[in-house]
Amino acid sequence: MHTFFKIVILVTLGLIVAAQSYASLLISPVRTVLSERERTQIITLINTGNETRSYRVEWRQLMAVPEGGYREYTEEEKKRIAGLERIARVTPKQVSLQPGQRQSVKILLRKPENLAAGEYRSHLSFVALPLNTAPENNSGESSIKLQLLMSYSMPVIYRAGSVIVNPEITNLSLVHIKESGVTNIKVDFYHDDLFSTHGRLVAIWTPKNGTPRQVGLLNGYNFYPETKNATIQFPWKDFKLAPGSLEVRYEGQGEYHGLLLAQKTLTITQQMINSVK
Incomplete structure (x- = not known):
């Protein structure tokens, strides 16, 4: 054969598109590139659900794999590979969105002198925090409700050199x-x-x-x-x-x-x- x-x-x-909805969170754009001319980028978050949700904004170091998708950096790779989080600042670090509310997250490049040529990339992650719910059981005591923390990540890139x-x-x-x-x-x-x-x-x-x-x-x-x-x-x-x-x-x-x-x-x-x- x-x-x-x-x-x-x-x-x-x-499939990646310009704006992507993850459960009740709409993120736009889902990929961004910093440059000498555009050292600031704005990410827009919109709560499309019917409950107030909070998200922690943090950097993640993710390695692409040949068959598609990503994996976390190993501890050795984190020491060896220069990620964007070392030369970029993100604010705010946490957002709370009411239904239909939007919030801007700012990424600011802080390029040091004599930065080595190459590509600097980290993934900006939005981690959904648990809802503040503690329902009572039949005995009147509060019960614990297990909630998975969902995370939504997007690549942020800066390229130094030609x-x-x-x-x-x-x-x-x-x-x-x-x-x-x-x-x-x-x-x-x-x-x-x-x-x-x-x-x-x-x-x-x-x-x-x-x-x-x-x-x-x-x-x-x-x-x-x-x-x-x-x-x-x-x-x-x-x-x-x-x-x-x-x-x-x-x-x-x-x-x-x-x-x-x-x-x-x-x-x-x-x-x-x-x-x-």
Whole structure:
């Protein structure tokens, strides 16, 4: 069997948009970049629920993993890797929002002299504090109600030095999910950059002797410097296996708007189709 088509059971997709709602908290934007010209950024929080909620605002050090998502820094990594929290200040450190109320959180860059070139990133986390509820039980005594502390995190980035990025799409393949019948486009990335990239993945299908059409889109994909290799999957809309060519373009968004960051084409022949039937 050719390697362009693989079978899996489950795939997890990530999608980032300009504003995101987590339970009763609306956060906008969900990613921000500080610069020499814009040393201050404002994050807007809105309580979309029907209860007053409080949130602790704090920094977290999260490492990107190749298959997508993040993990916490180890203690050794915290000592070795310079996070943004060392050169940025956030205020306020805690907010309380009534239903429908909004609050601004300010991030201020405090860049020291002779800062080494590279990317400085930390995640700003909004930790939902427990509601002040202590219901009484049938005996009239207060009972303890266990509440999970939910945390919502967003990346905040500052880049020092000349920003040069050269991400590469090393391989394209198709992944069919038996249980759902969905076919995903699998994109393998590689880079050796000091800086991350941010953009959208656009998939264009051109059938043999046919007209090109967009068959897939994934917005807000981040490729971070700590991961040399990464893999992402997103669905092919109305997939039908046929001869033709599939082009995937990694197009810049945000500070990379208007740039084509990477592209690659997968050609599907009749011989390849016959091999997977």
